[in-house]
Amino acid sequence: MALHVAIMAVALLGSCSGAPPVDSDPAAYDLENFDVDSVTWDLNSYGEIYEYDDLDEEIEVGTLAPPPAVTQPPPPVVPESSTQEVTPPPRPTNPPVPPTLDFLGPGLFGPDTGLGMPTCLLCVCIGGSVYCDDADLTQIPPLPKETTHFYARFNKLTEVKSKDFLNLNQLKRIDLTGNQISVLDEDAFRPLPQLQDLLLADNIIQALPELPATMRHIDVRNNRLRSAGMQREAFKEMKDLQFLYLSDNQLDYVPVPLPDGLRVLHMQNNNVQSLNQDTFCNSHDMSYLRKALEDIRLDGNPVDINRYAQAYVCLPRIPVGTPY
Numbered sequence: 001m002a003l004h005v006a007i008m009a010v011a012l013l014g015s016c017s018g019a020p021p022v023d024s025d026p027a028a029y030d031l032e033n034f035d036v037d038s039v040t041w042d043l044n045s046y047g048e049i050y051e052y053d054d055l056d057e058e059i060e061v062g063t064l065a066p067p068p069a070v071t072q073p074p075p076p077v078v079p080e081s082s083t084q085e086v087t088p089p090p091r092p093t094n095p096p097v098p099p100t101l102d103f104l105g106p107g108l109f110g111p112d113t114g115l116g117m118p119t120c121l122l123c124v125c126i127g128g129s130v131y132c133d134d135a136d137l138t139q140i141p142p143l144p145k146e147t148t149h150f151y152a153r154f155n156k157l158t159e160v161k162s163k164d165f166l167n168l169n170q171l172k173r174i175d176l177t178g179n180q181i182s183v184l185d186e187d188a189f190r191p192l193p194q195l196q197d198l199l200l201a202d203n204i205i206q207a208l209p210e211l212p213a214t215m216r217h218i219d220v221r222n223n224r225l226r227s228a229g230m231q232r233e234a235f236k237e238m239k240d241l242q243f244l245y246l247s248d249n250q251l252d253y254v255p256v257p258l259p260d261g262l263r264v265l266h267m268q269n270n271n272v273q274s275l276n277q278d279t280f281c282n283s284h285d286m287s288y289l290r291k292a293l294e295d296i297r298l299d300g301n302p303v304d305i306n307r308y309a310q311a312y313v314c315l316p317r318i319p320v321g322t323p324y
Contacts, residue, residue, distance in 0.1 A: 223249055
């Protein structure tokens with residue numbers, strides 16, 4: 001068995017390039033003539049035949065080519081004469097403060113916030129107009145400062161206070177028709193610098209306070225207005241007054257003097273008992289003509305207009321009226 005192992009070892013060693021040369025004669029490998037003991041094998045000598053140190057001479061460490069370096073493109077060259085536009089960063093802004101409503105303050109829905117919200121929760125606000133018709137109001141709500149037209153018809157208002165329209169410098173029209181108003185404060189309307197139209201029909205008003213000279217249209221029909229409850233020469237300074245409706249009251253006379261631009265005067269169903277030459281005309285100037293006043297109604301009064309022909313000589317039309 002040992003003999004066969006030795007023969008295989010010799011065959012393997014012969015196939016290696018580092019094995020020693022052997023005899024090419026086949027007879028030399030005859031097992032019968034082969035003397036194993038006569039051959040001495042030094043297995044340790046075979047590792048010295050190949051010098052592994054020669055590998056360092058053939059391939060040097062670090063001689064492999066490195067990967068190509070990535071080069072960056074050169075920065076663009078800006079000519080000195082050119083100007084580069086730089087966008088500044090956005091400025092920090094404070095977050096908007098949401099408006100707050102004070103429902104515990106004075107007024108219907110609290111004081112005005114400047115946005116018109118308290119009143120506009122109940123009424124309809126369109127532009128500068130505020131519509132509070134038929135809303136069961138018992139007092140005038142706070143109005144936005146930019147209000148120009150205010151409508152509160154057919155409610156349950158009983159009075160108008162001086163603070164109700166305070167500082168509403170753009171207010172031009174107030175319509176409180178169809179309420180239960182009996183009291184108007186003396187300064188309820190006078191401080192309004194642009195007021196033109198005041199409609200107070202169908203209330204129970206007994207006295208009319210002083211109104212601004214900017215008035216154009218006044219309607220106080222169907223009230224309890226008395227002559228004693230009106231300012232002396234109440235309409236004299238109203239140069240723009242065109243429409244004056246005082247019918248269905250308790251007036252004893254036509255309020256004089258009337259502005260020249262007046263077009264309509266309705267005083268039917270009052271207690272007017274007499275007229276005079278200066279009611280519509282000017283007894284000191286017989287050439288005076290009141291051309292604008294074309295609609296006068298005095299019917300339903302105890303006065304007989306046929307007895308005062310001189311009172312109509314300056315008018316383009318005779319008043320409408322029959323004896324009471």
